[in-house]
Amino acid sequence: xxxxxxxxxxxVFRRPPGSRRVPLSPPQVLAILALLAFAAILAFMTxxxxxxxxxxxxxxxxxIWAMVVVGYAIALSTVLFxxxxxxxxxxxxxMGFDALYALIQTIIVFMFGGFxxxxxxxxxxxxxxxxxxxxxxxxxxxWLFSGAPRSxxxxxxxxxxxxxxxxxxxxxxxxxxxxxxFAILQDALxxxxxxxxxxxxLVATLAVAGVSIAAxxxxxxxxxxxLGREQAINLGVDHKRTVTxxxxxxxxxxxxxxxxxxxxxxFGLLVANLAYxxxxxxxxxxxxxxxxxxxxxxLVGGQVVLERVFGYNSALSIIIEFVGxxxxxxxxxxxxVR
Amino acid sequence: MIRxxxxxxxxxxxxxxxxxxxxxxxxxxxSIIGPNGAxxxxxxxxxxxxxxxxxxxxxxxxxxxxxxxxxxxxRRLSILRQDNHIAARLxxxxxxxxxxxxxxxxxxxxxxxxxxxxSIDYLNxxxxxxxxxxxxxxxxxxxxxxxxxxxxxxxxxxxxxxLNNLDMKHAMSMMKILRRAADELGKTVVxxxxxxxxxxxxxxxxxxMRDGRICHKGRVKEIMNQxxxxxxxxxxxxxxxxxxxxxxxxxx
Amino acid sequence: xxxLAAAILAVLALAGISLFIGVSDVSLPALLSTAPGDxxxxxxxxxxxxxxxxxxxxxxxxxxxxxxxxxxxxxxxxEPSTAGTVESASMGILVxxxxxxxxxxxxxxxxASAFAxxxxxxxxxxxxxxxxxxxxxxxxxxxxxxxxxxxxxSFFAYRYDLLQTLGAWTLGDFSGVLRGRYELLWLAAGLTGxxxxxxxxxxxxxxxxDFTTNLGLNYRRVMALGLSIVAMVxxxxxxxxxxxxxxxxxxxxxxxxxxxxxxxxxxxWIAVTGAAFVLTCDIVGRLVxxxxxxxxxxxxxxxGSGIFLYLLLGxxxxxx
Numbered sequence: 001x002x003x004x005x006x007x008x009x010x011x012v013f014r015r016p017p018g019s020r021r022v023p024l025s026p027p028q029v030l031a032i033l034a035l036l037a038f039a040a041i042l043a044f045m046t047x048x049x050x051x052x053x054x055x056x057x058x059x060x061x062x063x064i065w066a067m068v069v070v071g072y073a074i075a076l077s078t079v080l081f082x083x084x085x086x087x088x089x090x091x092x093x094x095m096g097f098d099a100l101y102a103l104i105q106t107i108i109v110f111m112f113g114g115f116x117x118x119x120x121x122x123x124x125x126x127x128x129x130x131x132x133x134x135x136x137x138x139x140x141x142x143w144l145f146s147g148a149p150r151s152x153x154x155x156x157x158x159x160x161x162x163x164x165x166x167x168x169x170x171x172x173x174x175x176x177x178x179x180x181x182f183a184i185l186q187d188a189l190x191x192x193x194x195x196x197x198x199x200x201x202l203v204a205t206l207a208v209a210g211v212s213i214a215a216x217x218x219x220x221x222x223x224x225x226x227l228g229r230e231q232a233i234n235l236g237v238d239h240k241r242t243v244t245x246x247x248x249x250x251x252x253x254x255x256x257x258x259x260x261x262x263x264x265x266x267f268g269l270l271v272a273n274l275a276y277x278x279x280x281x282x283x284x285x286x287x288x289x290x291x292x293x294x295x296x297x298x299l300v301g302g303q304v305v306l307e308r309v310f311g312y313n314s315a316l317s318i319i320i321e322f323v324g325x326x327x328x329x330x331x332x333x334x335x336x337v338r
Numbered sequence: 339m340i341r342x343x344x345x346x347x348x349x350x351x352x353x354x355x356x357x358x359x360x361x362x363x364x365x366x367x368x369s370i371i372g373p374n375g376a377x378x379x380x381x382x383x384x385x386x387x388x389x390x391x392x393x394x395x396x397x398x399x400x401x402x403x404x405x406x407x408x409x410x411x412x413r414r415l416s417i418l419r420q421d422n423h424i425a426a427r428l429x430x431x432x433x434x435x436x437x438x439x440x441x442x443x444x445x446x447x448x449x450x451x452x453x454x455x456x457s458i459d460y461l462n463x464x465x466x467x468x469x470x471x472x473x474x475x476x477x478x479x480x481x482x483x484x485x486x487x488x489x490x491x492x493x494x495x496x497x498x499x500x501l502n503n504l505d506m507k508h509a510m511s512m513m514k515i516l517r518r519a520a521d522e523l524g525k526t527v528v529x530x531x532x533x534x535x536x537x538x539x540x541x542x543x544x545x546x547m548r549d550g551r552i553c554h555k556g557r558v559k560e561i562m563n564q565x566x567x568x569x570x571x572x573x574x575x576x577x578x579x580x581x582x583x584x585x586x587x588x589x590x
Numbered sequence: 591x592x593x594l595a596a597a598i599l600a601v602l603a604l605a606g607i608s609l610f611i612g613v614s615d616v617s618l619p620a621l622l623s624t625a626p627g628d629x630x631x632x633x634x635x636x637x638x639x640x641x642x643x644x645x646x647x648x649x650x651x652x653x654x655x656x657x658x659x660x661x662x663x664x665x666x667x668x669e670p671s672t673a674g675t676v677e678s679a680s681m682g683i684l685v686x687x688x689x690x691x692x693x694x695x696x697x698x699x700x701x702a703s704a705f706a707x708x709x710x711x712x713x714x715x716x717x718x719x720x721x722x723x724x725x726x727x728x729x730x731x732x733x734x735x736x737x738x739x740x741x742x743x744s745f746f747a748y749r750y751d752l753l754q755t756l757g758a759w760t761l762g763d764f765s766g767v768l769r770g771r772y773e774l775l776w777l778a779a780g781l782t783g784x785x786x787x788x789x790x791x792x793x794x795x796x797x798x799x800d801f802t803t804n805l806g807l808n809y810r811r812v813m814a815l816g817l818s819i820v821a822m823v824x825x826x827x828x829x830x831x832x833x834x835x836x837x838x839x840x841x842x843x844x845x846x847x848x849x850x851x852x853x854x855x856x857x858x859w860i861a862v863t864g865a866a867f868v869l870t871c872d873i874v875g876r877l878v879x880x881x882x883x884x885x886x887x888x889x890x891x892x893x894g895s896g897i898f899l900y901l902l903l904g905x906x907x908x909x910x
Contacts, residue, residue, distance in 0.1 A: 153727050158899065158903060165891075172884065172892050176884075224444075231422070233388055234412060234490075236410070236412025238409075281432075325734050325738040
C-alpha cells in the first residue's frame with residue numbers, strides 16, 4: 001500500500017529522540033505571524049515615504065486596506081474550499097473560479113455593451129457580478145462533485161482545463177466586442193492594487209466581513225468537514241446544505257479578490273499549505289488566522305521588497321506563480337494526493 | 339431496531355441492491371456476508387444515509403433516515419466505512435474527540451472529555467493518543483477510527499469491512515473489541531464481513547446477500563451449514579464444529 | 591482507403607475556402623480578369639497560398655507530434671503544451687531575442703529546439719520518478735512544469751520589456767504568414783514524415799527500456815529520436831505561427847475514439863484531421879468578425895479546451 005511507503009520514509013527521516021526540536025505551539029506561531037504582518041504593513045507605509053503624510057497616509061492606506069482584504073479573502077476562500085473538498089491541493093483558483101469571474105464580467109459587457117457596464121454604479125455592478133458568480137460556480141461545482149466520486153487528479157486537471165476554457169472564451173468574446181467596450185473591460189479585468197476603486201473596496205470589505213461572521217458561526221462544523229463527506233454525515237452534519245453554503249461564501253470571496261486585483265492562480269495554495277505546515281492542528285480557529293496573516297505578510301512584504309527595494313513593479317504575481325507552481329508540483333509528486 | 343423496507347439502489351440500468359427488506363434486531367452482532375458485488379456495502383451505506391436510496395425506506399428506532407435531521411440520527415447510529423483518508427494531520431485524540439460532535443457541537447465539556455478518554459482506553463490507544471494518524475500502522479489507525487465511533491456513543495454501530503487490511507492478530511483483536519462492545523456496552527453492531535469464519539465465530543446473526551438480494555438470514559447455526567453456504571457462494575464449503583462453534587473450510 | 595481519400599478531399603476543399611477569404615478580393619473572376627502581375631494574383635501568391643500551406647503543415651505536424659509524445663510517454667493526455675515543450679521553446683526564443691536579436695529565423699528555431707528538447711527531457715525524467723503514476727497525473731505534472739517554465743520566461747520578458755513579444759509566440763496566429771516567413775514549416779513536415787516511418791519504434795519505446803531492449807532496439811536512441819522530432823517540430827511551429835494549445839492532444843484522442851489505436855492505420859487520419867481542425871478554426875476566426883481577424887490561438891483555445899474537457903469528463907469509466 002502507498003501508506004506504508006510514506007510511513008517508512010517518515011521513520012527514516014525522523015530525528016533521534018534526544019535532539020527532537022519542540023515545535024512552536026499554535027498561539028506562539030500566530031503571535032509571530034501577527035508581528036511579522038504588522039512589521040510588513042509598517043514597512044509598506046514608511047519605506048521610501050517622501051512628502052506630506054496628508055497625501056501618503058490615504059494613498060498608501062487605501063492600498064494596504066485593499067491588500068489586507070484581498071489577502072484575507074484568498075486565504076479564507078482557499079482554506080474553506082479545501083475543507084469542503086477534503087484535500088489540500090485543490091483551490092478555487094486552480095478550479096478556474098477566478099477565470100469564471102472574469103468571464104462573467106466579459107459576458108456582461110458582451111450582452112449589455114460597454115456603456116451600460118461603465119455607467120452602472122460600480123457597487124451595484126459588483127453585486128450583480130457576485131450574484132452571477134455564486135450561481136454559476138455553485139452549478140459548476142455541484143455538477144463536478146455530485147454523482148459517482150471522481151478521482152482528485154481528474155478534478156484538478158478538469159479545473160485547470162476549465163480555467164483555460166473560461167480564459168479563452170473571455171478572450172474570444174473580447175475580440176468580438178467593439179474596441180471601445182474592450183477598453184472599458186480591460187480596465188475592469190486588469191485591476192491592481194494601484195487602481196483600487198475606494199467605493200468598491202468598501203462593498204468588498206462588507207462582503208468579506210459578512211462571510212467571516214458566517215464562517216465564525218460554523219467553526220466546529222468546519223473542523224468536522226475536514227474528515228471528509230462520509231465522516232461528516234456520520235457525525236450529523238447536513239453535508240449537502242453546509243457545503244453549498246460554504247461554496248457560496250467561497251464564490252463571494254473569490255469575486256472580491258478577483259474584482260480587486262485580478263486572478264492569482266497559486267497564491268491561495270501557497271498560503272494555505274504554509275498555514276497547515278506551521279499550525280500543527282486541524283482547528284480552523286487557528287488555521288484561518290494563520291493563513292490570513294501569512295497571506296498579508298507575503299502580499300505586503302513581497303510588495304515592499306520588490307517595489308521599494310528592487311524597483312520591480314508588477315513582478316510579484318509572476319514570482320508567486322513560480323513559487324506556487326513549484327509547491328504544487330512538490331505536493332503532487334510527494335503523493336499526498338489521493 | 340433497524341428496519342429496511344424494499345430498499346433498492348440502481349446505477350443506470352443495473353440494480354445493485356434489489357428490493358431488500360430486513361429487520362435488524364437490537365443488541366448483539368449481525369454480520370452481512372456474501373460474494374463480491376452482492377450489494378452489502380451499498381446496502382449499509384443506504385441504511386446509514388451516506389447514499390441515497392433509489393427506492394424504499396429505512397427506519398432506525400422508528401425514525402426515517404432520509405427525513406430525520408442528520409444530527410439527531412448521529413446520536414443514534416454511527417457508521418464507519420473502510421477507506422478513511424483524511425487530508426488534515428490529526429492526532430488520535432483529535433480524531434476520537436470528533437465522536438462527541440453530535441452531542442457537544444464542538445464545545446466539549448468535562449463529561450465529553452471523560453468519554454473520549456474511556457474510548458481511547460477501550461481500544462488500548464492510550465500510549466498513542468498524541469501520535470498523528472499518519473504515523474500509525476494500518477491496524478492502529480483502524481482502531482483509532484473505531485474508538486471515534488464508540489466515542490460517538492450510539493446505540494447502533496455500523497462498520498463496513500472493519501477487518502480490511504488487518505493482519506490475523508489485529509483482525510482477531512478488533513472482533514474481540516466489537517464483541518465486548520456488544521456484550522458490555524449493549525451496542526447493536528452491524529458489520530459487513532468477507533471472512534465467513536470471523537462472522538461465524540463472533541456474531542449472533544448472519545445476513546447473506548447475493549445479487550443485490552438477501553438470500554438467507556438467521557442465527558449463525560442456521561447459516562453455517564454446507565447447503566446454505568453453497569447456495570450463497572456457489573462453491574463447495576465444508577462446515578466443521580469445533581468447541582460448539584462452526585468453522586468452514588473452502589480450500590478444495 | 592476511400593474514406594481517407596474523401597477526408598483528404600475535404601481538407602482540400604477547406605484549403606480552397608481558405609484561399610478565397612480575406613479583405614482583398616481574390617476570387618476566380620478577379621484572378622481571371624486581371625493580369626498575373628496585378629493585385630489579386632499577388633495577394634494569392636504572397637499571402638493566401640503561404641497561409642493555407644502553413645495551416646495545413648502546422649496542423650498535421652502538431653497532431654502527429656502529439657501522437658508521438660503519447661506513444662513515448664504512454665499516456666493519452668500528453669502533448670507539447672501539457673509537457674513543458676511549448677513553454678521551453680518560448681523560453682529559448684526569448685533568450686535569443688535578448689542575447690542575439692539579429693539571429694536569422696533558422697538559428698532562433700534551433701535554439702528554441704534545444705530548449706524544447708531540454709524541457710521535455712526534464713518532463714520525462716520527472717515522470718520516471720513518479721512511482722505510481724495515474725493517467726491524469728502525467729498531464730498535470732506537465733502543465734505545472736510548463737507553468738513554472740513560463741513564469742521564469744515571463745519574469746525575464748518583463749525585465750527586458752518583452753512581454754508583448756512573448757505574447758506572439760504563446761498565442762497562435764496565422765495572419766502574419768507571408769511568402770518567405772513560413773517555409774520552416776516544410777522542415778516540420780519533413781520531420782513528421784520521418785516519424786511516420788518509425789512510428790512502430792515509438793510504440794515499442796513507450797513500453798519501457800527493458801521491453802525495448804528485449805526486442806533488440808536501442809531504447810536511448812529511439813527515445814532521443816522521438817523527443818528530438820517533437821522538440822524541433824514544436825520549435826518550428828512556435829517560432830513561425832505561435833502555439834496552438836491542445837491540438838496534439840485532442841486530434842489523436844478523437845481519432846482513436848473513432849478507429850482504435852492501430853497507429854499505422856490512424857496516423858494518416860491524425861494528420862488529415864489535424865490539418866482540417868486548424869484550417870476550420872482559422873477560417874472561423876477570419877469570418878466571425880469580418881473584416882477583423884481573430885487569431886487561431888484564441889479560437890482554438892475555446893475549441894481545444896472544450897474538447898479536452900469532453901474527453902476528460904465524457905468517458906468517466908475509462909479513466910477509473
